Amino acid sequence: MKSMDENTILHHRARFTSSSLKPQHSQNSKQAKHFPSYVDVPDLSQRVRLLCEILARDSVTDVEDALNSTGVQPHPELVEEVLKLSYGCPTSAVKFFRWVGLAHKPSTYAWNLMVDLLGKNEMFEPMWDAIRSMKQEGLLSTATFASVFGSYCVAGRFDEAFMTFNVMDKYGIEPNVVAVNSLLGAICHEENCTAKAFEFLQKIKSTIPPDADSYAILLEGWEKEGNVAKAKTTFGEMVISVGWDPQNRSAYDAFLTTLVCGSQTSEAIKFLQVMKGKNCSPGLKFFSNALDILVKQNDSAHALPLWDIMVGSGLAPNLIMYNSVIGLVCSNNDIENAFRFLDEMVFHGAFPDCFTYNMIFECLIKNNKVCEVSRFFIAMTKNECHPSHSNCAAAIEMLFDRDDPETAIGIWNYMLENEIRPIDESANALLIGLCKLGRFSELKRFANGVLDRRINISESTMGKLKNACYKEGRTARDMYNHLQLRWTSA
Template sequence: MEAMAENPSNRLPGVPFKHTPQIIPSSSQIPGSHSQSQQHLYPSFLEIPDVSPSARVICEILGKVSPHELETVLSSSGIKPLPEIVEEVLKLSYGSPAAAVKFFRWAGLNQKHSAHAWNLMVDLLGKNGMFEPMWDAIRSMKQEGLLSMAAFVSAFGNYCVAGRFNEAVMTFDVMDRYGFQPDTVAVNSLLSAICRQENQTLKALEFFDRIKGKIPPDGDSYAILLEGWEKEGNVAKAKTTFGEMVIRVGWSPQNMSAYDAFLTTLVRGAQADEAIKFLQVMKGKNCLPGLKYFSNALDILIKQNNSSQALSLWDIMVGSGLAPNLVMYNAMIGLLCNNNDIDNAFHFLDDMVLYGAFPDSLTYNMIFQCLIKNKKVREVGKFFYEMIKNEWPPSHSNCAAAITMLFDGDDPEMALEIWDYMIKNRVLPLDESANALLIGLCSMGRMSELRRSALSMFDRRIKIFESTMGKLKNAFCKEGRSGRDTYDDLSRKWKSS
């Protein structure tokens, strides 16, 4: 107790006290212990289906019994705190650290705790920001001969989550006092803990630069830093780190996560040309990334609307023997169509079956839409036949757009064929295409056909827009008295329908 009374502010974390502390602090030394035991009533564990009966009973006791009665009630429960029960209860007790400590002390009176139970207690205390009690637990583990690297990894992570990075680094520095010689695994664990926090990769780099002369880094060390730079979008730092990595650890397919992070940082940073140069080098080193990287990189380039670099990336991918899937083909075809590169879009459509990716409705409709947008009148008709032959018909919106474009492009017969196909095959809804057809017939002065089509649409309860009726009125009224009478008849039927 004398050790606990010392002011810890002047000590490095983990430096042993002058006096041996008790195995684990009493609940009176834990902030909020008296109120916590009254407030956290384990609201969620009862909903967990795989809680053992014994752990369930203990959790109920911890949630309901006051702190000064807890050990008595636990002892009278008749439950033997076997190691697996202790571990299970601790896993459920992260929200109630005061009660967890009380339970842990009581369970330790009956038998020694397992190493896993001690690690859970260290992690529980650290996650609740109770770092001095956490160190008491670490020292106790050392006394028991149960201390492992897992306890230090937990301390690294919890200090970093709390924003106490200097103390995380000092924890690393005192590991040797606890019988652990810091190694590359420990370095990587601390780097990972720092880099998991937002915008802290520079702090991780400071630690890395200090330690790399004493403890040789490996590919994972650089991968952690490169993933940090990727998350922060720091292209310059990523290039420096990657260059150092190649010099110190060389090229190896085992370092793929580092390569992925570096290349992704370049692509996201609008330096896809640099990424492609590196990919060419990596191909020669037999270190080319897998399909997942190429898929993610293409997604980024597509969002950037960068079709030229996406094509270069694609060529490297298929040239290395990787087979793109349908999603990737559709993404590329969509990008090409968005840039009106219809020739390359057709090239991809023709090639995809060779790689086992068969076009679907989206594939065909993107190309069809591009043809319509670029007013390729003859190609629209030809491609329409190919679509229905392969049983991937155009969407209703593409049909409407095609009908409008075909009338404007002086191919009304093809427009009527599309309309007839829609009727026969129930490509719904019909409203937009119906109005496009009527407006097209109006513009060409095909009045008798216009009248028949309008009557048929009224009978089918197809919605004709008021603006369309206005165009019909103008067209029919130009035909004189008979035209006005025809329009009046159509107008009555339109209103009644």
């Protein structure tokens, strides 16, 4: 590779100070992006911070003198770091780059950063000047053009991006599938532009055959846009063109996710069966995302077969996924499957937590499963998982209504012993339950205990106690009057 002599450097200087180079900042471009700067990086070296401050602070005409006054030697790593943090001041960055060239030959990476910096600021004429200079030095690569594709696409100038691809060979870079994929990715990164990428691929595929990554990029684009029909077309073309490949997981993930998001989960399940036979099952990421979608749709009918395919493919769901599917089946009152998942999760290394137990406990309470509630309460507390205060209150109320006061009282005592708060709702449920059963001596004892602990008894509860006690007789009435005095003075 030729060395960069002073004449070459001066040639670069002339180019970068041509009339095409006007002070432009990202804030004034269509992109209006906030580029990372030195103020966003707390642990920069003093030299990098000093140079970045000069580029951001000093006027363009003063930059070179300010840089000279620092005495800093612009070594390649330092230059690259400064350029990465100077996208917000492109004209000063050009001055800096020229100043660097007077002392050292910039690295290929620094040149590519310069091209990217200019492109991202929509300074396309000086960007092409830099590319022509890189060509003279033999520094161009596909990565350089990938940057140009991205800059044009971000600016919405897709025709220029296609033109760039078409002139690559004139700059000594043969367009290949890597370049194709770079352009496809740049197009699909923009909103609702996957159709442009698909059209480009149709035109180019006869001369540059696409690979698995080409189709994966398009399928991810269709996923983002939710275009099920186009995703199916692209997937079918991919299978014909590149066949089945277990390594092409991102394409399978994107395609199946598009189907699930498009309410075509039955179709997704059919494709999953075919993929499994081809040893091309998607990864855990797809199943996790699909499960989230089905949970939001409250669709347990499709979630369960999807889950079985996942487990049958040898994938091990994590605790978050188990909690999601248990929450889904519990919301559909499917107690049998809730226990099934609880029993199997430990075999996949996912151990139930308090959230797991409380979802099932709530489902049992809601469905008035008295015996199961009693047994499950014992099991979850044995595993050191506390029931939530709301579940305790609901369980106490249900158990009194369903003639299991002993378990209800046991839950109350557990709440006191383990300081489960807040406790007011459970206290009121306990007192009302005892009152309904006519257990007035216990009602007196527990009510006094509640008041001793300064737990709030609601006015509604006191009204119910009064009605029951006054109907019961004098002893119960006197007991209530004593409680009422304590309650009003509390």
